[in-house]
Amino acid sequence: MNSPIRPEQLRGAITEVLESAATWHELPGLCRRLGLAAPNQVDWHGGGKAKYVRALLEDHDLTELVELARKIVEQVGSEQLEGELDQLGPRGASGEFRNLIFAGTGPKPKMVLDDSVGNYLEITENAEHWLFYDQPLTSQGLTWRNMLDWWPTTSAFANTAGEVDATDPTTLGRTLYKRLFASVPPTSPPAQKLFITYCSRYGQPGGLDQPALIPEVHLHYDPYTRRERGGRGPLNRERMDFLLLLPNRVRIVIEVDGKHHYARRQTSPTGQEPWTLAPDLYSHMVAEDRALRLKGYEVYRFGGYELMQPEAEDAVSTFFDHLLADYGTSPPPATP
Structure with missing residues (x-):
């Protein structure tokens, strides 16, 4: 069954994966390599890693979140995100x-x-x-x-x-x-x-x-x-x-x-x-x-x-x- 994915569901999963994938020092660079407009740690005053990632994703729609999730799977690896993407069914032209x-x-x-x-x-x-x-x-x-x-x-x-x-x-x-x-x-x-x-x-x-x-x-x-x-x-x-x-x-x-x-x-x-x-x-x-x-x-x-x-x-x-x-x-x- 191919169940629709809600943007908030995918936003939360990406946040969890990126939060655990890097230290505070590494996180801004990782986010930038994934195409996110991420500020340096010293310029961020909004809270911990989860809030940092969440703020970067807030304006992303479902299409952008899906593409980001695919990048994370390819570059970082994540069984959790693979499971989320599987709900979208097979890709094709x-x-x-x-x-x-x-x-x-x-x-x-x-x-x-x-x-x-x-x-x-x-x-x-x-x-x-x-x-x-x-x-x-x-x-x-x-x-x-x-x-x-x-x-x-x-x-x-x-x-x-x-x-x-x-x-x-x-x-x-x-x-x-x-x-x-x-x-x-x-x-x-x-x-x-x-x-x-x-x-x-x-x-x-x-x-x-x-x-x-x-x-x-x-x-x-x-x-x-x-x-x-x-x-x-x-x-x-x-x-x-x-x-x-x-x-x-x-x-x-x-x-x-x-x-x-x-x-x-x-x-x-x-x-x-x-x-x-x-x-x-x-x-x-x-x-x-x-x-x-x-x-x-x-x-x-x-x-x-x-x-x-x-x-x-x-x-x-x-x-x-x-x-x-x-x-x-x-x-x-x-x-x-």
């Missing part, structure tokens, strides 16, 4: 992420696995209704900038965008946003509201480097060997409402729950359609959530009722600010 099928506006796609070694998927039917992202992820995960770089290379862009300046991120972003929004079910105003609220981040300063919120994910396939997955089979969940792919393989699933998640519509003799509680539907949903968590995903659910309240936009924005900050992805600056 194009093999780390390969197939994301999403934003469907029609029938489900039919697929075949046309490369049993590289695990390349090919959509054999209904491809025109879906988007297929098959580029390697950057160290920042999948950002809106990555999506804008990829979008003009797709047949969907050629079919839907018309005469668009592909060098203008704003114009390009509008066409991609329009295509993605078209896939969010019109029968779910709460899901539409969540999508609109999140995507407002893209238009703020620094918004191009915000994680992209991917709607209506049909299949997110992790191309690892069974051994790399700890003996478990690949994730093959039929559909997710939204997916975020963050740095260091942190994967966040966002679900919007309506009545159909816990009740069934019944037709009465009078023609009315009351809803009846269905414990089996709820049980199936929470079982799927458990399976996702065992594979290293985090799952967050919003209630449809919650998203239709007057304060919902502020609540959603605050939630994503806190969530992304926790993983070292800074929110865009507030618009004055």
Whole structure:
């Protein structure tokens, strides 16, 4: 299982390792060799070795902490940090992420696995209704900038965008946003509201480097060997409402729950359609959530009722600010 690492968890582990790896006299030099802007011991008046190291790490986000941990393992050695890094799973280039099928506006796609070694998927039917992202992820995960770089290379862009300046991120972003929004079910105003609220981040300063919120994910396939997955089979969940792919393989699933998640519509003799509680539907949903968590995903659910309240936009924005900050992805600056 590849569990997400929290920045504070890794910050604490690095502090412990460096504190025990060097004397007070040696510590500043060791930290500088690792790329830290470390003052000399005589210029430090904030406490002992642990506080010294901690102060150097305070402004490091998760990506920077992971790279530092890898340097420490290579230059100093640490079984403790190796264990922390193992939670991130195997590293790779194009093999780390390969197939994301999403934003469907029609029938489900039919697929075949046309490369049993590289695990390349090919959509054999209904491809025109879906988007297929098959580029390697950057160290920042999948950002809106990555999506804008990829979008003009797709047949969907050629079919839907018309005469668009592909060098203008704003114009390009509008066409991609329009295509993605078209896939969010019109029968779910709460899901539409969540999508609109999140995507407002893209238009703020620094918004191009915000994680992209991917709607209506049909299949997110992790191309690892069974051994790399700890003996478990690949994730093959039929559909997710939204997916975020963050740095260091942190994967966040966002679900919007309506009545159909816990009740069934019944037709009465009078023609009315009351809803009846269905414990089996709820049980199936929470079982799927458990399976996702065992594979290293985090799952967050919003209630449809919650998203239709007057304060919902502020609540959603605050939630994503806190969530992304926790993983070292800074929110865009507030618009004055």
